[in-house]
Amino acid sequence: MTNQSKTIxxxxxxxxxxxxxxxxxxxxxxxxxxxxxxxVLGPNGGGKTTLMKIVAxxxxxxxxxxxxxxxxxxxxKKYPYELFSYVPQxxxxxxxxxxxxxxxxxxxxxLFPEKMKNRSIDEILEIVGIHHKRNSLISKLSGGxxxxxxxxxxLINKPILMLLDEPTKGLDSNGQDxxxxxIENIKRIDQTSVMIVDHNINQIIRNCQKILCLNGSLHWHxxxxxxxKNILEDVYHCxxxxxxxxENDLFHETSINSQSDHHFCGHDHSTSPGSHHFVxxxx
Amino acid sequence: MMFLQSxxxxxxxxxxxxxxxxxxxxxxxxxxxSPLIISRRSAFMGSAISHSTLLGLAIALSFFSIEKxxxxxxxxxxxxLCCTLFLSYSTYRQKLPTDSLIGIFYTxxxxxxxxxxxxxxxxxxxxxxxxxxxxxxxSKEDLYLSTLIMIxxxxxxxxxxxxxxxxxxxxxxxxxSGINAKLYHYLFFVLLCFLIxxxxxxxxxxxxxxxxxxxxxxxxxxxxxxxxTFVFSICFSCFFAILGIVVANAYGLPSGATLAVLxxxxxxxxxxxxxxxxxxxx
Numbered sequence: 001m002t003n004q005s006k007t008i009x010x011x012x013x014x015x016x017x018x019x020x021x022x023x024x025x026x027x028x029x030x031x032x033x034x035x036x037x038x039x040v041l042g043p044n045g046g047g048k049t050t051l052m053k054i055v056a057x058x059x060x061x062x063x064x065x066x067x068x069x070x071x072x073x074x075x076x077k078k079y080p081y082e083l084f085s086y087v088p089q090x091x092x093x094x095x096x097x098x099x100x101x102x103x104x105x106x107x108x109x110x111l112f113p114e115k116m117k118n119r120s121i122d123e124i125l126e127i128v129g130i131h132h133k134r135n136s137l138i139s140k141l142s143g144g145x146x147x148x149x150x151x152x153x154x155l156i157n158k159p160i161l162m163l164l165d166e167p168t169k170g171l172d173s174n175g176q177d178x179x180x181x182x183i184e185n186i187k188r189i190d191q192t193s194v195m196i197v198d199h200n201i202n203q204i205i206r207n208c209q210k211i212l213c214l215n216g217s218l219h220w221h222x223x224x225x226x227x228x229k230n231i232l233e234d235v236y237h238c239x240x241x242x243x244x245x246x247e248n249d250l251f252h253e254t255s256i257n258s259q260s261d262h263h264f265c266g267h268d269h270s271t272s273p274g275s276h277h278f279v280x281x282x283x
Numbered sequence: 284m285m286f287l288q289s290x291x292x293x294x295x296x297x298x299x300x301x302x303x304x305x306x307x308x309x310x311x312x313x314x315x316x317s318p319l320i321i322s323r324r325s326a327f328m329g330s331a332i333s334h335s336t337l338l339g340l341a342i343a344l345s346f347f348s349i350e351k352x353x354x355x356x357x358x359x360x361x362x363x364l365c366c367t368l369f370l371s372y373s374t375y376r377q378k379l380p381t382d383s384l385i386g387i388f389y390t391x392x393x394x395x396x397x398x399x400x401x402x403x404x405x406x407x408x409x410x411x412x413x414x415x416x417x418x419x420x421x422s423k424e425d426l427y428l429s430t431l432i433m434i435x436x437x438x439x440x441x442x443x444x445x446x447x448x449x450x451x452x453x454x455x456x457x458x459x460s461g462i463n464a465k466l467y468h469y470l471f472f473v474l475l476c477f478l479i480x481x482x483x484x485x486x487x488x489x490x491x492x493x494x495x496x497x498x499x500x501x502x503x504x505x506x507x508x509x510x511x512t513f514v515f516s517i518c519f520s521c522f523f524a525i526l527g528i529v530v531a532n533a534y535g536l537p538s539g540a541t542l543a544v545l546x547x548x549x550x551x552x553x554x555x556x557x558x559x560x561x562x563x564x565x
Binding site for chain 1: 318321322324445446448449451452453454455456457458459460461462503506507508509511512
């Protein structure tokens, strides 16, 4: 088995509920091979963030099995945090402390000295394009710059899997494209796998080989080529009009900028099924 | 003239030397921990711990006289530690705001302390001294205790300072990087409990919070980076705590209240001066 096809993450019948409420996740199964990207799609409240937190080790699994490098998570003496990097949806950085970019990076490098033998903080900041801000206070950075700092922090431990929960949230379309391209570059340079949650369906389909569509107990997981409009409609409980997910040009870099000509409405899909439009611009 | 005489007194009387050294060590420790208390948003928790010392003190003073300072300290520490551990357990990564629970807890323990003190009438020790602080209560043992708490606190904070800062700045990031947040959560409040119980003779149950909050607040307002924050906080704390002791002795004032007023005045003046400079620059 080549390193590329080795399964690094496998979930079998994962279930989770908060405080004995109705389950947020029910019998979810998926897998991810080394070097691949897994895009997680689904409506708000569908359990995407909960799933990310379970994999990141922030929430304890209630039932089911989670295998990391084919070893059951329960068989690890200590949760293998060092194998992952997690960039949360709303990184709640405490701006009370005047922390500079370089200082923030040092907090993490102090935990992984052996991983930093052949690489410096400056090199990592260079990769994410934020080196010129190394002595700036994080509280003074823009949303996009903060996301880059968080990505830089996530690179320090050279993870086998980066868990990115809506990394483009709050960024304009240009910023979203730049950040997603950066993630692709990082994936290539560090040969890491990525599990990413995002609401931009076209971007996810374009960048991820595997897709997990998730809405509580309802889920679908397979290669992106097998994803159909009906599956998305079932998961989102709504209809998409003019959704062209398998047009060849969708996957080409030269295609029309999907960010600017595809729109997904902001309705709460989990509660009000209805007709929604993916509008595609003219070529 | 009175002020100069007060300074001379510190060379003539042993108890004043203990008070001065004890204050210096405690203010050093408070200065170090103060920015963390504020940035971890634990000011109210600190207040709850300091108020719950009253219960421990009331129970200790119902068994022993105030002169048996080590025994009084030990019992107070034990009871306050139990209260602190309960509060730490109840406030670790809770979804609901924890301030209401802390508020309920500290008013109840304080009320219980007053009840215990009023029932145990065989001991006439003045609990008021502990409420507002009295440097005359400081003994040689207190000096040893304040030295001990400083010796414990400095390495516990300084050696893993990056972990403390990471947890304070980005808790989820720190946890997913492998830091045991729960351990540090408990450790922080246990340290705070030790420090508060050791400081109550100097600043008093009610006013000890000033010593724990004002230096950090000052430092976070004026510093430009993390290192500066801790240096500013320690310097501010030491300078004004010692000045407070000298002033309290010179004019026969209660030490805790003098410290609190002095620290607050210094903070307000510094903020005003900064504002004036800012306006002039404009």
